[in-house]
Amino acid sequence: SGASDSTHRVSIRDRLLTKEVAELEANLPSTCKASFPDENKLHHFQLAVSPDEGYYQSGKFQFEIDVPEAYNMVPPKVRCLTRIWHPNITESGEICLSLLREHSIDGTGWAPTRTLKDVVWGLNSLFTDLLNFDDPLNIDAAEHHLRDKEDFRNKVQDYIKNYAR
Template identity: 55%
Template sequence: MITLAKKLKRNGDPSETPERPPTLFSFRDRLLPGQVAELTPEVLPSTAQVSFPHPDSLHKFHVYIRPTEGYWRGGRFEFEVSVPEDYNMSPPKVRCKTIVWHPNIRYRSGSVCLSLLRKSALDDGMGWTPTRSLKDIVLGLDGLFGDLVNFDDPLNLDAAQEFRLNSELFQRKAWDHVRKYAM
């Protein structure tokens, strides 16, 4: 029978173990203040705004996008951003909290399809890399309502197909969703 004393003797006394090295979590916490400081109105487009509901918690924040042109103009779209412990090796998780008819945002669940949010393969040149920052996320979300909308790589297949088959119907539906959920 193994006793605690024998186990400690075999494994060594835990109080004698060397201090643990800094974790990835602490690295994230060292990076975030500098990256958050970049999220100023002078740097971000006028259509994007960032809010920190809990100022002591920089790893969870909200991004608000207000497109001034295109299918979603006049709407206010809220995104929730959660920065994982292994940031900057992994991208933040982003979810759209506003219901929107958009090919790159899953209807109702709010999952977002944006290439820079994908874990990157070293050879594909796309997706997340450790050199990206929170500013890139905000700029990417803003671009989803402009030049980065991608009907060829949809998350909402119905919206993309509707655009291909009947762009006027897509436009009406997008605008109806803006009026109903984003104003």
């Protein structure tokens, strides 16, 4: 019955996704664009974020979003495909965003009540409101900002020129 359980989970996930993707597309931030390489596989898509303010303005950052079978009991898996100098995103693409965390103690983590729209708005906010230098994943970037904001901005701009166009 393992296979039928899995099929059942996938059909629950895919039903949720049909609804959530429609909701997402109706409520995308103006700075975001979602693309689905395969319309039959809504569980795998890319998000491009083009911030219109702040340090990352003028960059275009690609994220890959994979929605596991156990969704929405577990959060989507998200990676940043664009190399970036950011306190909450490593250069290899790992992301620190509390709502993508399972079993978060402070209640800000993943919950089945959250949707893809929350994930996309959260990723979009990493470039503005949720840009967090106090609890960094990329400690070097956070310390760089603390040490010299102007030089930090320059390095961010260099990365944008080289990787985020």
